[in-house]
Amino acid sequence: MFIVTNRKISKKKGGFEIFKKTPNAKGPNELRLLELVDENNKKSFTLLNDKLSKKRVKSINANYNLGLNTKENYPASLDVACKIFDEAKSKNKHILVYVHGYNNDMKDIVTTAQKLEKAYNIIVVIFSWPANGGGFFSGTAQYLGDKSDARVSTGALNSFLNKLHQYHSMLTSAEVDALWEKAKNKYEDNYEEARGEYAKMQQKLCRVNISLLCHSMGNYVLKYATIPSDTQLTKPIFENVCLVAADVNNKNHAQWVQKIEARSNIYVVINQNDSALKWSRVKPGKAQHARLGHYIKSLDAPNATYIDVTKAKGVDDEHSYFKDRPVNENAKLRTLFSDLFEGRKAEEKLEYKADLNAYILS
Numbered sequence: 001m002f003i004v005t006n007r008k009i010s011k012k013k014g015g016f017e018i019f020k021k022t023p024n025a026k027g028p029n030e031l032r033l034l035e036l037v038d039e040n041n042k043k044s045f046t047l048l049n050d051k052l053s054k055k056r057v058k059s060i061n062a063n064y065n066l067g068l069n070t071k072e073n074y075p076a077s078l079d080v081a082c083k084i085f086d087e088a089k090s091k092n093k094h095i096l097v098y099v100h101g102y103n104n105d106m107k108d109i110v111t112t113a114q115k116l117e118k119a120y121n122i123i124v125v126i127f128s129w130p131a132n133g134g135g136f137f138s139g140t141a142q143y144l145g146d147k148s149d150a151r152v153s154t155g156a157l158n159s160f161l162n163k164l165h166q167y168h169s170m171l172t173s174a175e176v177d178a179l180w181e182k183a184k185n186k187y188e189d190n191y192e193e194a195r196g197e198y199a200k201m202q203q204k205l206c207r208v209n210i211s212l213l214c215h216s217m218g219n220y221v222l223k224y225a226t227i228p229s230d231t232q233l234t235k236p237i238f239e240n241v242c243l244v245a246a247d248v249n250n251k252n253h254a255q256w257v258q259k260i261e262a263r264s265n266i267y268v269v270i271n272q273n274d275s276a277l278k279w280s281r282v283k284p285g286k287a288q289h290a291r292l293g294h295y296i297k298s299l300d301a302p303n304a305t306y307i308d309v310t311k312a313k314g315v316d317d318e319h320s321y322f323k324d325r326p327v328n329e330n331a332k333l334r335t336l337f338s339d340l341f342e343g344r345k346a347e348e349k350l351e352y353k354a355d356l357n358a359y360i361l362s
Helices: 054-064 076-090 106-120 140-152 154-186 191-204 218-225 275-282 325-329 331-341
Strands: 002-005 007-009 019-023 032-039 042-047 094-099 122-128 210-215 240-244 265-270 304-308 351-353 358-360
Touching: 002 076, 007 032, 032 076, 054 076, 076 094, 076 122, 076 154, 094 106, 094 218, 106 122, 106 331, 140 154, 140 218, 154 218, 210 218, 210 331, 240 331, 325 331
Parallel strands: 002 122, 094 122, 094 210, 210 240, 240 265, 265 304, 304 358
Antiparallel strands: 002 032, 007 019, 032 042, 351 358
């Protein structure tokens, strides 16, 4: 598992203690890439080098037919992208980018990511911003502090999305180009036959979907990432964008949600009884409006599909109802999130209520 973060990273090697609760000392837009090694239930993290060796660049270029200028420098993230893409194709899995919420320490974040991988048969890539850790009921100051860290992390998220889009486009284009070369070689003297063969090969191609899960205050990071004029969210990077238990204002949410492009859909998942969102509305005082993740009115973003899971078995007042007991007790709920996280359409299996502009899972 790989982690992209703008947290300060300790030079000390080892476990979770290398992740600090403040932004990178070089600035909140500075990203680091780490690999999780999990052996015998003991987790350690390796900070990857910023620059690939020339030998590795040549190897990647040859293996993936990327047309790289091997004399230039390339970051370790290119190598990681190739490894993730290979794993997804070889194991027939899709990829989910996970942006966590408020007060999550790294141990909780990694545990959740591993549960997601196990429950939904996906590959999870973590984007971690410097939330402080300590639990939802640790106080107003800490909550507002995390909101501040979330806002300053939006440049880092956009930088990550830019690289993600670049690598995905590069790898998929190279793969499609390779198919065309095979088709042309098979029918050297017949262009129409080559085109037909190329179409057949594309249909058989194992397509890897990339989707995005923003949970809780992770949606606040996403919201502010839509503000810059060069936001990467106007590019169709993700198959599905999943805004789950969103700790952002319901009021005027359509203004920023409609800036987001998705290849398939943008899903907003709501639990009206979400205890954590009720707390986050009350704790900071009157300035806090109803939260998008627990409010069933004014669901008016024209490019979003709203799903209310309030009455679904096992959801109750849970905040992270995409894992553990809720999905273990409710096969329909598990199927819903499986569809969302793997890039499929979920609403076709649900009841639509026009008066709410929402689909209902009951």
